[in-house]
Amino acid sequence: MLDFLALPGAAVLAALLFQQAADPEWGNLFAALPWLVCLAGGSIAWRFRSGNMVMVFVALAGVHALLEQWGRSPYTADTLRLGAAWYWPIMIACLATLPERGLFNRPGLERVAFVVYPALIILAHAANGQPTPSWLRSVLFDGMILHLRLPDAALVFALGAAGSLIWLYRRRPTPLESGLLTALLLGMVGVALGDNRVLRAIYFSTAGGALLVALIQNSYRVAFHDELTGLPGRRALKSLLNTVGERYVIAMLDVDHFKKFNDTYGHDVGDQVLCRVGRVISNVTGGGQYFRYGGEEFTIVFPNRSLREALPHLDAVCAAMAATPFTVRSKDRPDNKPEAPQNSDPTKAPATQVTITISIGAAEKSPRYEDWEAVMKAADQALYKAKQAGRNRVMADGQK
Numbered sequence: 001m002l003d004f005l006a007l008p009g010a011a012v013l014a015a016l017l018f019q020q021a022a023d024p025e026w027g028n029l030f031a032a033l034p035w036l037v038c039l040a041g042g043s044i045a046w047r048f049r050s051g052n053m054v055m056v057f058v059a060l061a062g063v064h065a066l067l068e069q070w071g072r073s074p075y076t077a078d079t080l081r082l083g084a085a086w087y088w089p090i091m092i093a094c095l096a097t098l099p100e101r102g103l104f105n106r107p108g109l110e111r112v113a114f115v116v117y118p119a120l121i122i123l124a125h126a127a128n129g130q131p132t133p134s135w136l137r138s139v140l141f142d143g144m145i146l147h148l149r150l151p152d153a154a155l156v157f158a159l160g161a162a163g164s165l166i167w168l169y170r171r172r173p174t175p176l177e178s179g180l181l182t183a184l185l186l187g188m189v190g191v192a193l194g195d196n197r198v199l200r201a202i203y204f205s206t207a208g209g210a211l212l213v214a215l216i217q218n219s220y221r222v223a224f225h226d227e228l229t230g231l232p233g234r235r236a237l238k239s240l241l242n243t244v245g246e247r248y249v250i251a252m253l254d255v256d257h258f259k260k261f262n263d264t265y266g267h268d269v270g271d272q273v274l275c276r277v278g279r280v281i282s283n284v285t286g287g288g289q290y291f292r293y294g295g296e297e298f299t300i301v302f303p304n305r306s307l308r309e310a311l312p313h314l315d316a317v318c319a320a321m322a323a324t325p326f327t328v329r330s331k332d333r334p335d336n337k338p339e340a341p342q343n344s345d346p347t348k349a350p351a352t353q354v355t356i357t358i359s360i361g362a363a364e365k366s367p368r369y370e371d372w373e374a375v376m377k378a379a380d381q382a383l384y385k386a387k388q389a390g391r392n393r394v395m396a397d398g399q400k
Contacts, residue, residue, distance in 0.1 A: 011182045015189075015206040030201035034064040037208030041215065048219050051103040052095045055115045056180070056211060059091035062119035063187060064204050066126075067194045075126045077195070083122030084191045085154035091115060092184045093161035096168060096177065158188050174221065179214020183207040226292040228271055229278035237291040237299055241372040249302040249310040250372065251288075251362040252379045253281065253317075256391040258296040261354075265328050273326065273356055280321050286313035298358075299376075307364040307396055314360050314394045321358045322392055328352040359386040363397035 038061040045053035066084045069075040094114070101107035161184055169177040190203035224236040241250075255261075255277055262270040274296065281290045281298055286309065288300045300317070302310040361383025369375045378397045386395035 006178070011186060011206050011210040014209075015186060015203055030198045030205075031068065033201055033205040034208060035061065037205050037212065038064070041208055041212040044212065045215055046103070048215065049102065050100065050215065051108050051111065052098060052100055053176070053211070053215055054103060055111055056092070056095050056183070057208065058112075059088065059095070059115050059119075060183065060187065060204060060208055060211070062115065063088050063191065064201075066119060066122055067191065067200060068197075069123070069126065070194055070197070074128070075123075076128070079126040080122070081191060081194045082154075083119075083126065084194070085188070086157070087118055087122060088187045088191060089154065089158040089161040089184060090118075092180055092187075093164055096161075096165055096180050155188075158184060175214040175217035179211045179217075182210035182214070186210065226278075229275050229292050231278045231282065231290055231292045231298070233292055234294060237293065237301070240289060240301060240303075241376075244301065244303050244372065246365060247304050247306070248372075248375075249305050249307050249362055249364045250375050250379045251300040251302070251310065251314055251360050251394075252293070252376070252383045253277075253298040253300065253358050253360050254383055254387070255296040256357045256359055256387075261356075269328055276324065276326055276356065277321065277358065280324055281317055283320070284313055284317050286310060288313055305364075307362060310362060310364075311394060311396060314362055318358060318360055318392065318394050321356060324356070325353050326356050328354060357392035359383055359391045360394040361386050361397070362394065 038057045042054050042057035042061075045051075045057060063084050066080050066087075069080060070077055095111075098111070101111065103109075103112070162181055165177050165181045165184070186203045186207035190200045190207065193199045193203065224232055224239070226233040255273065258270065258273070261273060274292075277296075277298065278290075278292065281300060284290055284300055286302060287305065288302050288310070291299045291301070293299045300314070302313070361379045361381065363369070363375050363378035363382055365372070365375050369378060382395045382397045382399070385399070386393050389395065
């Protein structure tokens with residue numbers, strides 16, 4: 001959760017510092033910043049094939065375009081602020097939850113219309129030039145929460161959108177949810193400051209910058225992390241080994257009898273096994289950094305450690321894996337646990353509990369090995385010896 005809140009905290013701090021340094025005479029310059037940020041962010045999102053994020057930047061540009069009409073004839077200021085206060089959280093909530101479908105297809109074009117059309121409707125309604133009726137003003141603008149100059153109902157909806165983003169993060173923790181939450185909060189502040197062109201532009205620009213940072217972080221995660229287990233992948237491993245120095249240990253780990261397990265229980269259960277192994281090795285101590293190498297193989301690197309120092313930590317990982325029971329779910333078992341106990345059905349196969357073990361081979365950098373590739377090859381040979389010796393054990397390079 002700290003990772004989730006780090007970006008919002010940093011963005012809010014940046015906006016406040018930017019606000020203190022802003023000069024009111026820079027209005028035209030600041031007004032251009034949200035356009036530039038949205039253009040850059042939308043271009044990068046399109047390059048990363050993230051249609052939903054492209055539309056988030058379009059929606060942010062739409063909110064900025066609406067409030068840029070503030071004070072201009074014949075637009076009604078209250079209508080612009082009311083429309084923007086509703087439009088922004090609705091767009092964030094919807095685009096965060098909709099599945100990715102691209103842009104240049106029918107679902108993508110429908111999404112473009114979904115984002116652009118409401119903004120045009122708000123602008124057209126504000127262009128009527130009619131003041132908001134007094135009875136509607138009392139409902140929408142009087143008695144505002146914390147005097148934020150926003151409709152109470154829109155604030156409640158924004159809180160609901162924030163709650164949905166937190167829920168999504170708990171289900172699929174990616175930087176995008178954190179960036180969307182940041183943009184939601186800063187965007188609502190910008191809407192509340194609608195009559196101050198400079199401050200509004202600062203908060204919209206910072207919101208776009210936070211989205212851009214989240215987009216780049218997510219692209220890094222996709223490139224350097226394994227999608228199934230969530231562990232850093234082979235690219236991240238090579239990046240570390242190229243900069244690790246001259247004193248380190250590489251350990252190669254392999255799931256014992258994984259092919260037989262896959263053939264017996266199916267590939268879906270095999271994926272669950274890999275995820276379980278990933279969770280266990282992610283608790284390695286001793287400063288070990290863990291990676292999924294590929295298939296059923298994993299890697300742990302101990303920077304600035306000798307082989308003697310690393311072996312106890314590898315033994316602990318091996319023992320923890322063997323001590324962690326794994327239950328193979330019955331195909332007839334419901335996804336959700338029933339509220340009340342049900343009578344057992346003898347025709348349904350019971351769940352099967354199995355033991356998962358791993359074999360580990362480890363080697364350290366020494367004058368015998370020229371580079372990390374040679375060290376990894378030695379660790380792989382030690383892993384082979386661990387398999388030959390009976391599996392479920394740690395074998396060090398040179399050990400007989």
